[in-house]
Amino acid sequence: MNTDVFISLAYIVSAVLFAFGLKLLGSPATARKGNLLSAIGMLLAVVVTLTSRHIIDYKWIVLGLLAGSALGVYAANRAKMIQMPEMVALLHGFGGLASVFVDWVAFDSHLHLGLIATVSIYLSILIGGITFTGSCVAWGKLSEKLPGSPISFPGQKLLTILIFLAVVVCGVIFIGFPGHHYTVFLILLGLSLLLGVLLVIPIGGADMPVVISVLNSYSGLVACTTGFVLDNTLLIVAGALVGANGVILSIIMCKAMNRSLINVLFGGLGSSTKKSVTETGEAKPISAEDAFLVLESAKSVVIVPGYGLAVAQAQHAVRELGELLEENGCDVKYAIHPVAGRMPGHMNVLLAEANVPYDQLLEMDAVNPTMNMVDVCIVIGANDVVNPAAREDEASPIYGMPVINVDEAKTVFVLKRSMASGFAGIENPLFYKENTRMIFGDAKSTVQSLVAEFKSAAE
């Protein structure tokens, strides 16, 4: 049996391991095994590829492998859970750039490319370039090295459209006319890199879960098109799996914000011209001591965390409060909105890190039907995802967005720094409801004082 056949057979095993790994990710009990199987599949693919007869010189490979792996280990060990979105963005970018380089080598070393390879190289460079710089901008925004708010300048949309047209022209020359168009290739690469920046800078920090998901699907797509360039079926299968992943997560995120993908990527929020009914009324503040008395007699408590909880680093204090409530005979659950945090599932990871058992982490749809039986709902660092205006006020910019119906609980505590509105600047009538009490101050110190009250009462 020659090595080419052997390699192809091993690739089939790898593809099956990737798919099986994703299947096992369907439950937290088997997820680690799934990740391990997937990694074994990858190792197998790499090892058999190294036996390929096309590889003659190993010194550069070893250099790249050692440097990349060492940096990978270093980065993974150092990354904190709150930094996960920016790490993932960075990885997307690197994946995109790696594919661009692979395609560049393929283009450079073959003077006569077939139609399939030419079209695939064109698509790879375009998507790979956008993925790389787009991810870099997303990384900058998430790590706060760039301002999180949308960046725009006069003529931005026009410039983006012009670049897009230039990309199409490049495509016509690159694919339609015979010859080895190196200059067009380089122009295309430059334009794609520029396009990646222009597409992501106008998107605000709160929409990052969608951007990350879209970039995820791009990084899969570019692996896929590279598979067509190299005529490699494993790249096509793996790329398609990743692409599907990005698409599904993008759809889930958009649904959770009740916006279309086009609206998130190309249009800003708050275009509604109708004047929203401004809620009149007064927010009723409550002290931590009084809040404790209410919590002490509560039989069921639902905690709704938002990104503000993670920013305040309050998750450990919250877990402690949850445990004290349970010792007091209270049922404690956490309700997680799909877009809470800066990437899909981010809030779950942050709470798991604080040792909150995952069976207490519930999805919005599981919590909402039982909300009227809940004694106390504690909203920590969340705002728009609990805004009842999404249900009640047709003029509200977030009208129609699915929210956690905290206002249906008997009592709602909102932990908040001040009365300022959320990132989108949308009024939240929840604060003025009859059953809402505001606890002002830093989320972490508020929760800590509640914990202290419980402890002193137990003594």
Next chain:
Amino acid sequence: MEHLIYLLFILALSVFLGFALISRVPPLLHTPLMSEANAISGITLIGALVAAGSEINSTLTIVLGVFSVGLASFNVVGGYLLTEKMLKMFKKKGQ
């Protein structure tokens, strides 16, 4: 042309498989899912290995080859380790 159809056939079935598998992953695990997907997209590494080790060697292709191997292996190693790091934290009550 026949070969293209064959590749597209594989693509279509893989996309379908991806949708079927991933729609069953609970939102609880979406962050680890994404970082594992990230690691899988590092599969471009196998293309990079051939690019960095083949016989046609100009300085440009060597540099591109080494960087593509480095970036892709960062993606693979970093992606799988991050996923493991996160999944390790998910515990059931009393576990």
